[in-house]
Ligand code: HEC
């Protein structure tokens with residue numbers, strides 16, 4: 001496919017000309033930024049802003065013990081929006097109380113550079129290790145098949161829509177607006193759903209996510225997060241995953 005080829009050439013181009021500024025073209029919209037600068041900040045920080053890898057991991061896969069999200073492969077515009085929301089205090093980091101300061105210490109261009117690097121950082125889907133999560137003992141673990149039902153069908157009797165209907169098949173993302181949930185860290189999924197529910201995260205356009213989360217019980221949250229962290233990206237019958245960007 002033409003787009004994958006473009007990306008492959010782009011990745012090659014990046015490693016060959018690490019300092020060259022690139023403007024990646026997705027199928028649908030431009031993704032301006034300099035991925036080499038994004039990589040530099042991600043791995044080494046900038047000024048007072050620490051290296052992102054210290055909390056989000058070397059490969060941007062997040063960490064259940066710290067409660068940090070996976071960033072690798074997340075949607076470009078969604079990442080830019082989150083960094084800008086942290087910088088303008090529309091979103092508060094109430095987990096480690098650090099992301100607002102981090103985002104403010106970087107320019108709008110740095111946000112784009114980081115988003116471009118991260119969206120192109122394609123890593124295999126890595127589910128949270130639920131045994132390790134259990135051992136952590138901070139967040140109860142749910143029942144996977146019950147979460148699958150919520151993801152795909154919602155809970156009609158309580159007016160909960162299928163997560164699927166906005167976030168794409170099994171939560172694989174429907175960019176630019178709807179982030180990828182599939183292969184996201186378990187403890188992060190749980191913490192965000194609780195934050196949407198109690199209103200401590202409220203940076204969603206039209207309160208879309210708050211309205212959904214308010215209808216979920218703790219049990220629903222553990223179940224749906226248990227499924228999403230290890231949800232398959234495609235069906236057995238159709239292995240093709242569309243280019244989502
Ligand atoms: C000291 C730890 C720490 C460092 C360093 C850090 N982060 Fe974070 N980051 C977090 C935590 C904790 C959250 C979750 C905040 C919340 O609960 O809302 C987060 C959330 C995010 C999110 C939101 C992701 C989503 O799915 O909504 C983005 C984007 C992000 N960080 C990017 C970065 C970047 C880029 C850097 C480096 C410039 C960075 N972070 C450095 C701890 C950190």
Ligand code: HEC
Pocket residue numbers: 069081150151160161162163164165166167177178179180181189192193203204205208209212224
């Ligand atoms: C009506 C559309 C809609 C539905 C249905 C929906 N969501 Fe969302 N969700 C959103 C939007 C929009 C965002 C991004 C908000 C923002 O800009 O930060 C979001 C963000 C999230 C996030 C935060 C992701 C991150 O990386 O920070 C989680 C977790 C989430 N949704 C889980 C769910 C679950 C679980 C369901 C099903 C029970 C669901 N959503 C159903 C619209 C929806």
